[in-house]
Structures are given as structure tokens and as C-alpha cells.
Amino acid sequence: xxxxxxxxxxxxxxxxxxxxxxxxxxxxxxxxxxxxxxxxxxxxxxxxxxxxxxxxxxxxxxxxxxxxxxxxxxxxxxxxxxxxxxxxxxxxxxxxxxxxxxxxxxxxxxxxxxxxxxxxxxxxxxxxxxxxxxxxxxxxxxxxxxxxxxxxxxxxxxxxxxxxxxxxxxxxxxxxxxxxxxxxxxxxxxxxxxxxxxxxxxxxxxxxxxxxxxxxxxxxxxxxxxxxxxxxxxxxxxxxxxxxxxxxxxxxxxxxxxxxxxxxxxxxxxxxxxxxxxxxxxxxxxxxxxxxxxxxxxxxxxxxxxxxxxxxxxxxxxxxxxxxxxxxxxxxxxxxxxxxxxxxxxxxxxxxxxxxxxxxxxxxxxxxxxxxxxxxxxxxxxxxxxxxxxxxxxxxxxxxxxxxxxxxxxxxxxxxxxxxxxxxxxxxxxxxxxxxxxxxxxxxxxxxxxxxxxxxxxxxxxxxxxxxxxxxxxxxxxxxxxxxxxxxxxxxxxxxxx
Ligand code: HEM
Numbered sequence: 332x333x334x335x336x337x338x339x340x341x342x343x344x345x346x347x348x349x350x351x352x353x354x355x356x357x358x359x360x361x362x363x364x365x366x367x368x369x370x371x372x373x374x375x376x377x378x379x380x381x382x383x384x385x386x387x388x389x390x391x392x393x394x395x396x397x398x399x400x401x402x403x404x405x406x407x408x409x410x411x412x413x414x415x416x417x418x419x420x421x422x423x424x425x426x427x428x429x430x431x432x433x434x435x436x437x438x439x440x441x442x443x444x445x446x447x448x449x450x451x452x453x454x455x456x457x458x459x460x461x462x463x464x465x466x467x468x469x470x471x472x473x474x475x476x477x478x479x480x481x482x483x484x485x486x487x488x489x490x491x492x493x494x495x496x497x498x499x500x501x502x503x504x505x506x507x508x509x510x511x512x513x514x515x516x517x518x519x520x521x522x523x524x525x526x527x528x529x530x531x532x533x534x535x536x537x538x539x540x541x542x543x544x545x546x547x548x549x550x551x552x553x554x555x556x557x558x559x560x561x562x563x564x565x566x567x568x569x570x571x572x573x574x575x576x577x578x579x580x581x582x583x584x585x586x587x588x589x590x591x592x593x594x595x596x597x598x599x600x601x602x603x604x605x606x607x608x609x610x611x612x613x614x615x616x617x618x619x620x621x622x623x624x625x626x627x628x629x630x631x632x633x634x635x636x637x638x639x640x641x642x643x644x645x646x647x648x649x650x651x652x653x654x655x656x657x658x659x660x661x662x663x664x665x666x667x668x669x670x671x672x673x674x675x676x677x678x679x680x681x682x683x684x685x686x687x688x689x690x691x692x693x694x695x696x697x698x699x700x701x702x703x704x705x706x707x708x709x710x711x712x713x714x715x716x717x718x719x720x721x722x723x724x725x726x727x728x729x730x731x732x733x734x735x736x737x738x739x740x741x742x743x744x745x746x747x748x749x750x751x752x753x754x755x756x757x758x759x760x761x762x763x764x765x766x767x768x769x770x771x772x773x774x775x776x777x778x779x780x781x782x783x784x785x786x787x788x789x790x791x792x793x794x795x796x797x798x799x800x801x802x803x804x805x806x807x808x809x810x811x812x813x814x815x816x817x818x819x820x821x822x823x824x825x826x827x828x829x
Contacts, residue, residue, distance in 0.1 A: 359415045362722070366417045369410040369719055370402055380412025382557070389555055389810035390818045396811060400733045407717050411728075413557070418707075418726050422733040424740065426716055427763040430708060430729060431771035437462065440707035440726040445553055445560075446635070448578055449546060451624075453632035454776065466776070468619050469629065472611045473779055480680065481605050482523050482780060486787035487677040489518045492532045494791050497825045505800060507820035508649055512788070513642040517543070519784060520637040524630055525588045526607030542580040547639060549574045551812045585630050589623055608633065633777070639814045640702040641781050645788055647700040648693055650807070650821035651747055652789075653798035658749060661688055663828070666793045674794050674829070683786045689793075691749035693785050697767035699747060704732040704815045706769055731766055732815065740764035792825075799824040 372381045372395075386392050400422045403409035409420040421427065430436050438458040450456050454465050472478060493515040500506055514531040517540060521529045531540045549570055553559045565571035589609065596613045612626045652659050665688045670676065710725045721727065736744040740760055741751060750756060768775035775781070792798070800823045808818035 355415075362415070362417055362725075365720055365722055366410045366419070366725075369408055369419070370406055371410040371412060372399060372402075375412055378415060380414050380416070382412075382414055385411070385413075387555060389812055389816075390808045392555070393809050393811040396730070396733075400730070400736075406719075408719055416726070418728050419710075419721055421727060421729045424734045424737050424761060424764045424766075427729070427734070427766075427770075429714055429716070430727065431763055431766070431769070434463075434772050436708045436711050436727070437773045438709045438711060440709045440728075442554070442707050442726070445550055448574075449550075449581065450632045450635055451628040453628035455632050455636055462773075464619075465629065466772075468612075468615055468621070469776060472608050473776060475611065478606065478608065478611065479779075479783075481607070483678070483680050483683070483783065483787065484605070485519055485522045486784050487791075489515050489522075489532065490788045490791035491677075492518070493788065494795055496532065497792065497796065498827065500825055502824065502826045505802070505822040505824045508823050508825070509642065509646045509817075509820055512645050512649070513639065514540075515788060516638045516642040516645070516784070519641075520634060522607065523780070524608045524633040524637065525585070526592060526604060526609060527588055538580055539584040542577040542584075543634060543638075546574065546577040546581060547635070549577070551814070554813060581631070581634075582627070585627050585634070586623075589627055589630060593623060636775075637777055637780070640777075641784050643700070643702040643814050643816065644693070644697055644781070645785055646821055647815075647817075648696040648785065648789060649792065649798055649823050650800060650802070651696050651699075652692065652793075653800035653823045654802075654804065655747060658692060658747075659793075659798065662692065662793050663797075665689060666790050670790070670794055678787055678790060680783070683783055683790070686786050686790055688749065689786055689789060690782070691752040693782065693789070694752040694765070694767075695747060695749040698735045698741065698751075698765060699745075700809075700815055701731045701735060701767040702814055703767070703769075704811050705730045729766075731769075732811070734763070735765060735767075737764060795828060797826045797828050799826060 372384050374384055375381050376383065384395075386395055399409055399411070399420065403420065403422045407421075407423045407425055409422060411418040411420055421430075439456060443456050446456055452458075452461060454462065454469060457465060493511060496511055497508075511532075517531045518529065521527055521531070529537050529540060531537060552570065553565065553574075559565050559568065559570060565574070592609055593613055593616075595604075596610065609626065609630055612621060612629060615621060616626065652662065665686060669682050669685050670678070705728050707726055707728045710721055710723055710727050713723050714721050735741065738744050741764070763770055768778040768781075800821075802822050807821055810816045810818050
């Protein structure tokens with residue numbers, strides 16, 4: 332009797348399991364049938380997919396991606412199975428109009444959910460009507476003349492501190508410039524976004540700066556460690572507890588800055604101060620029905636999106652300049668022509684706009700080392716790509732890093748050649764062959780800000796220093812994280828020119 336009831340229980344349990352799992356299984360088989368013909372890494376396993384063949388180490392992972400890129404060349408499409416979840420990988424620029432034009436595929440993939448506790452649904456992570464409305468409200472800030480001039484003043488002040496710090500380095504030694512550049516970029520975005528000088532470059536031991544850096548680091552680690560993905564597990568592990576601790580510090584800090592600034596704004600005290608991006612939002616608060624929480628999610632978004640991206644770009648540019656003396660000579664000639672003999676005067680927007688060759692160098696570096704190496708979208712409706720059907724609800728990953736290496740648009744793609752971006756060489760290039768700031772309606776809202784910041788910081792360095800390096804490019808050991816990094820750093824020697 333006991334055996335019968337036990338068997339009966341097992342059967343009931345199995346039926347329950349099948350009923351519960353049925354939708355999931357049906358979906359899994361549908362995905363397998365659809366994406367089965369798309370090339371994917373060898374040794375794909377049922378349920379586990381390619382998980383076992385994807386290295387956790389970020390540098391090893393990027394080497395694996397090189398291999399997948401090679402394998403994708405005949406079909407232009409590739410599929411990575413993260414368990415039962417297919418990531419449809421786009422490595423080539425062909426046919427990307429579907430993603431970038433119009434507003435069909437503007438929804439970010441579930442991978443961005445890790446950012447929600449920090450950024451909530453600010454501009455980077457929101458979608459639909461909320462995103463459209465915010466984009467409309469925020470866009471004018473990046474075209475406001477007064478604000479842009481204020482930003483140039485901030486670039487100048489912080490670049491002057493950076494140059495002083497670099498001057499105190501031993502000039503015969505190669506150093507990893509990244510921490511110097513990153514703290515300068517952090518000071519710039521703090522002041523531009525919140526109107527606050529937090530002195531990251533002066534090592535003022537700011538709890539906020541420390542928390543931003545640690546939080547970014549935890550997010551990058553979580554992204555590449557699948558066992559940290561479920562919230563339930565993450566929250567009880569030390570990384571999850573640290574994440575919540577830092578998050579509290581960051582949110583408390585931005586909330587206080589916004590509250591104080593809002594009070595000063597209403598008391599009309601802000602007029603005497605240099606206005607920041609936050610003031611523009613405060614100004615629009617009433618008309619656009621924004622709450623202080625809405626404003627905070629945008630300020631947090633700018634803090635996240637606006638410092639590591641530019642720092643990575645400037646860091647790789649310094650390395651490429653140091654590795655190409657002939658390019659550096661042309662840059663020295665250009666800055667000397669624009670700024671003359673006065674090595675200390677601040678740059679104006681007009682000066683920065685005149686640095687055309689520097690802009691080519693920055694773009695060529697962003698081509699080879701895009702700060703954001705890939706982006707991901709949730710496909711909003713079925714479409715056909717190279718005879719393959721891409722299903723609604725799938726995650727499409729656009730590998731900007733590889734899209735930039737198409738020999739049709741960039742012959743001998745690994746060669747560093749800033750002349751590719753001279754107007755005569757780039758005017759008829761395909762629209763989506765070079766997309767470091769993404770493209771279309773969901774492109775980077777801060778790209779003008781970033782380019783001017785890069786020019787200001789790099790020209791300040793070039794006016795005073797000569798950069799050298801003995802490190803080879805293949806020793807950079809690139810790591811594909813949310814931001815592209817060099818595993819052990821790019822080492823550069825900073826030698827005074829005069
Ligand atoms: C070299 C520097 C930068 C690079 C390469 C870069 C690149 C990108 C890319 C590729 C995206 C699209 C992300 C996606 O679709 O998931 C993006 C979006 C965004 N970026 Fe940047 N970015 C840079 C600097 C900045 C700066 C300085 C700011 C702010 C001042 C900023 C603010 C944003 C925001 C708010 C978005 C989301 C826009 C939206 O979805 O409407 N970025 N950026």
C-alpha cells in the first residue's frame with residue numbers, strides 16, 4: 332500500500348513538473364528549431380548550451396570571441412547559447428539598419444537589469460514612452476551654449492590638475508596612466524552633472540568616489556559570473572552585501588546633492604554658481620512634471636555612463652599615441668599651431684574644434700578600442716537577417732568591437748591609421764561601419780561632451796609631454812567587460828617636452 336502511494340506521489344509530482352515546465356520547454360524547443368542552423372560554438376550541450384566552453388576570465392573570453400568572429404564570417408550571424416537562452420550575435424556591419432534606424436528595437440536586453448538598482452530606469456535603462464519623454468527633456472542640455480561653455484571650463488580646470496600630477500611622475504618610468512585619467516574624468520562628470528567638485532584627483536578620500544568605483548567593479552564582475560545573476564543568491568553573498576552598502580552611499584550622496592541644489596535653486600542662489608546639468612533638470616522640473624527621484628535617476632545615469640567610457644577612450648588613445656611616434660609628431664605640430672607658445676592658457680571651444688587631426692586619432696582609437704565593446708537589445712518583432720529568422724523576444728548582441736574591423740570598410744583593419752577619418756577618406760563610408768557611440772535614436776547622448784572632453788584632456792597632455800611606450804599592442808590583453816579594458820593596464824612614459 333505504502334509503495335503504491337509513493338509511486339502515486341511521484342507520478343503526481345512529475346505531472347506537476349511537466350505542466351509547470353511545459354511553456355518553458357515549448358519555448359526552448361522553438362528556439363532550438365529556429366536558431367539550430369545558425370553557427371554556434373562546437374560542443375553545445377542540451378540545457379547547458381555553450382556555458383562550459385565560455386571562459387569566465389574576461390581576457391580568455393575575448394580571445395574566444397575572436398575565434399567566434401572568425402567562424403561567423405560566412406554567415407555574418409552567430410549564436411551563443413547561455414544555457415537555454417540564445418544570444419544572437421552580430422559581428423558585421425551588414426544589415427544593421429534594422430537595429431539602428433527607426434525606433435523598433437530600442438528596448439535593452441534583460442542583461443541591463445543588473446544596472447537597475449543603481450540607475451533605476453534612467454535614460455540608459457528605460458524604454459518606450461518613458462525613454463522617449465526623458466530623451467526629449469535631456470537632449471537640449473547637450474546643445475545649451477552656456478552649459479557647454481561651462482563644461483569646457485571644467486575640462487580645463489581638471490586637465491590642469493591632471494597635467495600637474497603627471498609632471499610629478501618620474502619621467503623615465505612607464506606607468507599605468509589609467510587611475511590618473513579615470514579620477515580626472517570622474518571629477519569632470521561630477522562637476523558637470525551635479526555642479527560639485529569632489530576632488531577625486533586630490534585624493535580627498537571621498538566615500539562617494541570610492542563607492543562609485545567599487546560599485547562599477549562589482550557590476551562588471553557580476554556580469555561575467557552567472558552564479559551571481561539570481562538576486563536571491565547575489566544578495567546573501569559578500570559581493571551582494573557590498574553592492575547594497577555602496578549603493579546606499581551613492582544614492583544618499585546624490586540625493587543630498589540634489590536636495591541641496593533644489594533648495595538653493597528655489598532660493599535663487601544658484602545664479603552666482605556655475606550651472607550644471609542638474610540645474611537644467613531642476614529648471615524643467617515644474618513644466619515637465621519631474622520628481623526629485625526622476626532627476627536622481629538621470630544624475631546617477633550620467634555618473635555611471637559618463638566617466639569610465641571617456642577614461643577608457645583617453646587611456647587607449649595615450650597608448651596608441653605613445654606607440655606611434657610619427658602620429659605623435661603630427662599631433663605636437665597641431666597643438667603647437669593652435670595654442671602657440673603659451674603652454675598654460677586654457678583652451679576654448681574654438682581651439683578644440685580646430686584640433687582636426689587629434690579628432691582623427693581619437694576616432695581611430697575608438698574604432699580599434701571602442702569603450703563600449705558591445706550592446707544588447709531585446710528584439711521587438713520578428714525579422715529576417717541573411718535568410719535567418721530572428722525571433723521577437725530574442726536578445727541581439729551587437730559586437731561594436733568586431734563591427735569596426737570589417738576589411739570592406741577598413742582595409743587592413745588592425746592597422747592604426749588615423750587618416751582613415753580624414754573627410755576625404757570617410758565621407759562615403761557605410762553609415763553603420765563605425766558606431767562607437769551606437770547609432771540611431773538610441774545613440775549616446777553624451778558623444779559631443781565626450782569628444783570635447785577627450786580633446787581637452789589629450790591636448791593638455793600633448794602640449795606639455797611626449798609619450799613613449801615599449802609595451803606591444805598584443806600585450807594589452809583586452810578584456811570584454813561593460814567597458815573595454817586592458818587586463819594589466821597600458822603602460823606609458825610621460826616625458827616633459829620643454
Ligand atoms: C568615449 C566616451 C563614450 C562612449 C564610447 C559612449 C558610448 C555609448 C554607447 C555605445 C551607448 C549605447 C549604449 C547601449 O545601447 O546600451 C551610450 C549611451 C549613453 N551614453 Fe554614452 N558613451 C560615452 C560617453 C558618455 C558621456 C560622457 C555621457 C554623459 C555625459 C554619456 C551618456 C550616455 C547616456 C545617458 C546613454 C543612454 C542614451 C539613451 O539610451 O538614450 N556617454 N554611450
